[in-house]
Amino acid sequence: MSALQILHRDAGSRARAGILRTPHGDIRTPAFIPLATKATVKGLEPREVAALGYDIVLGNTFHLFLEPGAELVERFGGLHDFMGWQQPIITDSGGFQVFSMGHGTVADEIKGRAPSGPDRIGRVLSIEEEGVRFRSYIDGSERFMGPETSMEVQAKLNSDIALVFDECTPFGIDREYTARSTERTHRWLDRCLAWHDEHGPPGQLVYGIVQGGVHEDLRIESAQQIAARPVDGIAIGGSLGADKPQMYEVVGWAISALDDARPRHLLGIGDIDDLVRGVELGVDTFDCAMPTRLGRHGVAIVPDPERRWRVDLTAARHREDEAPIMEGCPCPACGNGHSRGYLRYLLKNRELTGVRLLTLHNLAYVARLMTGLRAAIAGGTLSAHAADLRAGAAP
């Protein structure tokens, strides 16, 4: 039986709303998942994240594997007890981070990061069928991660949803490499499932990951291969293209080849317009650094499609601005009447309170967006609601 109970379907798209059941509780879908990369949603306490309306966070297998190590987290009773969050946790496989070091540009292209310099410590030493040998960015020590290692780490973290270890190829890579890499990802999937069958924590859900780059036949073949396995859910990963139209096309190909019953996760996507489109395409959960990372850089999310839903509060024009980030926003920053001028002053002076208030506002915005999308699916008004959001309506 699928862990996802679909309660409502949209007549005009593939969107659906429901409940995803996990050992640590239910997740209302479609849902956005904030990143707790290093066992914390940066700057916030678990109760604050829950109060914003989030049911689940994402922990990072690669980073936690290196520091503090899965054994230590296990000694504290698993990631939930270690970080004091008793609701569901999804862990990524570590594949994205491992291969980002090797291919160099995966993270830069997919996540919009500046390229790492040549002096970085962490780097890939070899990519083989067994797995990947690499140097830790923490201390330069040689480490290994393969399908079994990734599943073992995620078992020790005792996450509710584990993602299988995959090779994440960058956008620029050729079709032949993408094809070979995607086949290896499928073989690694079988090894992950075999390990999990024998050693996985009870109730932990396992998601396969669709690869295949931007090639229609490879994406569909990969989706069919993953769907043919006894996975609990399916994630869509890898390079999704050069621009938004291509990303929507690639995600659409993958989903067209999947069965309807199992939950679908879209990896690393979280812009406001992408969340709206992703829901229409039939995605159930999303994770992305966007709301929290923007907050740390002084950028707030606002209903302004012309400026990609962003306003840079560090800009000089906000110096004497007495308005809140957003009128009518119930978040701790706007709801308590903090002005843009005050927030700009805090951010310019690197006061932690400024970063915290912006993180709270951004996560509150995305939480309300998802609540509104769920309500619109349930109420049969998604098409009109999505059009309003794209035109700049507040969530």
Ligand SMILES: [Zn+2]
């Ligand atoms: Zn606000």
